[in-house]
Amino acid sequence: MASIDLFEASISLFCFVIFYYFFIKKNFGYLLIKKTLQSYAWNWPVLGMLPALFVWHNGIDDIIWFIEKKNLTFLFKGPWFTRMDALITVDPANIHHIFSSNFSNYIKGSDFNEIFDVFGDAIFNTDSELWKNQRMSIQAMLSHQDFQNFSMSITTSKLKDVLLPLFNRYSEEGTIVDLQDVFRRFTFDTALVTITGSDPQSLSFEMPDVEFAKAFDNAGDAILIRHIMPKFLRKLQNRMELGQEKTLIEAGATFDRICAKYISAKREEIRSQGFDHDHDHSNGESEDLLTSHIKLDTSKYELLKPNDDKFLRDTILTFIAAGRDTISTALTWFFGLLLKHPYVEAKIHQEINTNLPKSTSSQERPWSDIDRKACLNKLVYLHGALCEAMRLYPPVPFQRKSPIKSDVLPSGHKVDANSIIIIPIYVLGRMRSVWGDDALEFKPERWISETGGLRHEPSFKFLAFNCGPRTCPGKHLALTAMKAIIVEILQNYDVKLIEGQKIEPKPRLVLQMNHGLRVTLTKKCSA
DSSP: OHHHHHHHHHHHHHHHHHHIIIIIISOOHHHHHHHHHTSSOOSBTTTBTHHHHHHHHHOHHHHHHHHHHTTTEEEEOOSTTSOOOEEEEOOHHHHHIIIIITGGGEEOHHHHHHHTGGGOSOGGGOOHHHHHHHHHHHHHHHTSHHHHHHHHHHHHHHIIIIIHHHHHHHHHHTOOEEHHHHHHHHHHHHHHHHHHSOOOOOSSTTOOOOHHHHHHHHHHHHHHHHHHSOHHHHHHHHHHTOHHHHHHHHHHHHHHHHHHHHHHHHHHHHHHTTOOTTOOOTTOOSSOHHHHHHTOOTTTOTTOOTTOHHHHHHHHHHHHHHHTHHHHHHHHHHHHHHTTOHHHHHHHHHHHHHHOOOOOSTTSOTTTTSOHHHHHTTOHHHHHHHHHHHHHSOSSOEEEEEESSOEEOTTSOEEOTTOOEEEEHHHHTTOHHHHOTTTTSOOGGGGBOTTSSBOOOOTTTOOTTOOGGGSOTTHHHHHHHHHHHHHHHHHHEEEEEOTTOOOOBOOSSSOOBTTOOEEEEEEOOOO
């Protein structure tokens, strides 16, 4: 076994040395590979299709063209002996099969669990009965009206007490604002308050560095590298605590230390209030999610362990990962697209002015006298524009699955047990054969029916909130929060894009903008 591992390591190292020398250091391979990409023989000896990854990074049109030519599904061949082969598909029929109709056969798998091991047994990292227990408990909490009101009150408080004063100052000083940074800090703070009851106050005039938030960024970067690095090399770096693996180890230590503080403080708070540990508060009463999980009824969810600090630690990380970067990324791309399409912005303003009152007092919370959710639900065109932004720039740009048993997909492709299947959601949203000839255009109208209501698109075609049994349980909460934030900004400020900035995706686990989104703000005069 040692000799096999050594042989695999030698071949993999050879591949990377060749690739580095000829295609990066000598800098003459890009045009050759790009030309070869559009021919039959682009599966290179030894290197496989690895060079194409770098071409794809520089040209999404090449990827779209190639996948369309391959009828939406093809086998990616990695370098020899590196076990990096994967079936790539954006075929909606295949996606429906994998995520819904044959869901039980397609799991995250041990490799995925290993890649994301810093998050422990998070719900997005688990399968089978443990996942089912987690899913049921989370759905019970998030769907309860009291919790939804609690969550919304945190968002509106942060808007009124922090974001608006901050934007007022930026407006007065003529400061250039990075909306991406603002949104990430906003959602990090609201997520922490919702989860633990504690506000890290990362969004403030000082814009402080927050160790916990930085650990999430570092972990995300390292996990992305794990997806494309041969396993032997990753394990070697981990053992020797080198490179990105060292960064991931340090991020994990930060997670452990900070979560331990939150858990200890929360247990003490519950004890001081005299609550019975096993009393059932899983119905989502107006309390933070950590409190609800500590009080979880173990008779309902036998595999969940509220007495185990590791379970609570993994739960905290799960909700932060779900509630921070996904929402902030969707908001950033929404505004990036909105500010380049004035007619869309005008229609959203008209819809807001028609359906929502503007608060006239600084002491008055937006929509305090009406049902916020019902009011926001009237904003059909805004909803469509949000979906359109997430179609083109999905917060999570790809999904990974592994079949338990061999199977044949609707496209006719055979998949072996324990093989890797990649669904590039970012590419799926740009497929002309899926979305029409105008697939690359930002058109909120595609989400509006002839009668003016929302047009339903199948989740296996629009994967921004996942699909099938793993559909995001916080989907409606997230959409409501995003609409509330957008409305508050658009009602109070004129937002202008700084000309000349380069707006492009950054290759990460969450599809952020590479250089942020720089804007100026001008406060609107009260009517």
